[in-house]
Amino acid sequence: MSAKISAKMSAKTLRYLIVIGLIALWELLPRAGLIPELFLPSLSSTLIAGWTDAAEYGHALAVTLYEVVVSMAFACGGGILLGAIVGSLPRPRILIMPMVSSLYAVPLVILYPVFTVWLGIGSESKIAFASIYGFLPTMLATAAGIQTIDPQLLLAARSMGATLSQRLVRVIIPAAIPTVLSGLRVGGALVIVGVVVSEMLISSAGIGYLISRYRTILDSAHVFAGVLLVLFLAIGFNAVIRWIERKAAIWQTGTRAGQANDDVASGAMQPAT
Amino acid sequence: MQPLANVTPLKPAARAGAIEVKNVGQVFKTRSQDVVALEDVSLEVKPGRFVVLVGPSGCGKSTLLMMMAGLRQQTSGTITISGAPILQPDPDRVGVVFQEASLFPWLTAEDNVEFPLALRGVPKAERRAKAQDALKLVGLEGFGRRHPHELSGGMKQRVSIARGLVQDPPVLLMDEPFAALDEQTRMTMGDELLRIWAATGKTVVFVTHSLTEAVYLADEVIVMSARPGRIVDHLQVQLPRPRTYEMLSGDAFGTLRDRIWRHIRKSA
Numbered sequence: 384m385s386a387k388i389s390a391k392m393s394a395k396t397l398r399y400l401i402v403i404g405l406i407a408l409w410e411l412l413p414r415a416g417l418i419p420e421l422f423l424p425s426l427s428s429t430l431i432a433g434w435t436d437a438a439e440y441g442h443a444l445a446v447t448l449y450e451v452v453v454s455m456a457f458a459c460g461g462g463i464l465l466g467a468i469v470g471s472l473p474r475p476r477i478l479i480m481p482m483v484s485s486l487y488a489v490p491l492v493i494l495y496p497v498f499t500v501w502l503g504i505g506s507e508s509k510i511a512f513a514s515i516y517g518f519l520p521t522m523l524a525t526a527a528g529i530q531t532i533d534p535q536l537l538l539a540a541r542s543m544g545a546t547l548s549q550r551l552v553r554v555i556i557p558a559a560i561p562t563v564l565s566g567l568r569v570g571g572a573l574v575i576v577g578v579v580v581s582e583m584l585i586s587s588a589g590i591g592y593l594i595s596r597y598r599t600i601l602d603s604a605h606v607f608a609g610v611l612l613v614l615f616l617a618i619g620f621n622a623v624i625r626w627i628e629r630k631a632a633i634w635q636t637g638t639r640a641g642q643a644n645d646d647v648a649s650g651a652m653q654p655a656t
Numbered sequence: 657m658q659p660l661a662n663v664t665p666l667k668p669a670a671r672a673g674a675i676e677v678k679n680v681g682q683v684f685k686t687r688s689q690d691v692v693a694l695e696d697v698s699l700e701v702k703p704g705r706f707v708v709l710v711g712p713s714g715c716g717k718s719t720l721l722m723m724m725a726g727l728r729q730q731t732s733g734t735i736t737i738s739g740a741p742i743l744q745p746d747p748d749r750v751g752v753v754f755q756e757a758s759l760f761p762w763l764t765a766e767d768n769v770e771f772p773l774a775l776r777g778v779p780k781a782e783r784r785a786k787a788q789d790a791l792k793l794v795g796l797e798g799f800g801r802r803h804p805h806e807l808s809g810g811m812k813q814r815v816s817i818a819r820g821l822v823q824d825p826p827v828l829l830m831d832e833p834f835a836a837l838d839e840q841t842r843m844t845m846g847d848e849l850l851r852i853w854a855a856t857g858k859t860v861v862f863v864t865h866s867l868t869e870a871v872y873l874a875d876e877v878i879v880m881s882a883r884p885g886r887i888v889d890h891l892q893v894q895l896p897r898p899r900t901y902e903m904l905s906g907d908a909f910g911t912l913r914d915r916i917w918r919h920i921r922k923s924a
Contacts, residue, residue, distance in 0.1 A: 533758070535754055535755075535756055535758040536758055536760060538727060538754070538758070539752070539754055539758040540771075541727060541745055542725055542726075542727055542745050542747070542750075542752040542754075543745070543747050543752075543771060543772035543775060543819075544745050544746065544747045544772065544775055544776070545775050549775055553771075553774075553775070554760065557760070557762045558760075558762070560762075
């Protein structure tokens, strides 16, 4: 047991050490002149660049965050809603699923220039693009989650007199939560990608726009300051999703732990069989 | 209120737990042909009896049970429970226990047992008290806070039985409830079920594949034939109660089991 814990601890410490090592390398390699500052500006000069233009980055972050939040609402809300419909009703499923699946394989970014023609180069075109980009995996995951619900659970609920709406609220939704959350994880990550990429392509504001603009004037320090911000955005999103997962889907992680716990269930609880 | 009382000729209380199946048939329509799953099945179960349905796979014994539960509609005939026809699931009259425990994995054992009460808006305190009683009855006192994945197969089925009993219906229908359990657990659970049955006085209809289990548990065994499903025999098991492990090797037990086996071999 103690060996297990210490092994776990050392893996965690090792992870931290790797991150710290990479940060140190980021600072040291450019300083030592081993990598030209144009390719990789040192961490300190990146931070200084970000700090001196903090207002500009703050404004860009606000624009990007606004676009991400609105797109996520569209992508996740729409994806869950349509996924639930498609997952529970066979007719729309036959109609829509093949289309959605093949659409998912298309690199949707080719549509972005069209969106700018329709909606302009402001936030609207980014939101439209990122929403569609994140919508597809969320919808597919939700549909799959609802389709794979154990029919025995629904039969049992029916035998206890559950109405259709009670079955939806008390059985279908909780049973689908784990799959929906994994869809949200992928969909949400794609929303961030969608917003930043579209800002880099054709835009006048946002972090993607800043990165792209500083790149054209070869100001690497400012480019990397933008990259750092996107990195923090992604890490923050991941933390939020994990928090939701912990809150909402305790039983799912429990099932995974439960497999390891099987000997406990059959051993220690023997008296009650 | 007065006229209503006049229209109902039967006193439900007097017939609580009685099951009557009259000329029931079930036909599945497929694209190419109609498959007769059940044909002219009639049987009567008196209140408080332990009746076991056996038969080869595909004889429609589970289908018959699902129709008694109101989960499936028969093509012809009538089924009455406690004196009134059963047209849809009615947890006041019938509790159902399924093969796989079919517990909701995101709920604790006690929340699972409370589930049918929660559906009808029973207040929390009353729900909890009833669930505790039901869990105690099935020998799971103190396990209420566990999730299903923290329970063994036998314990899950105990929770499932508690859930079927929590609304105190006079009839408990069990669809191969111990089929997924290992042999030892299965034996223990059989004894446990008989104890619970004796303590509650429910009418039990129990579907199984196991002939030994059938004879060991039952007051009456109903043997069905394969497609189309019909009743081919209806045995009274006269073995004394409580049933013991030693009876399994006795002559009376063997005779009954052989008689059932001959029917099944013939129709399979």
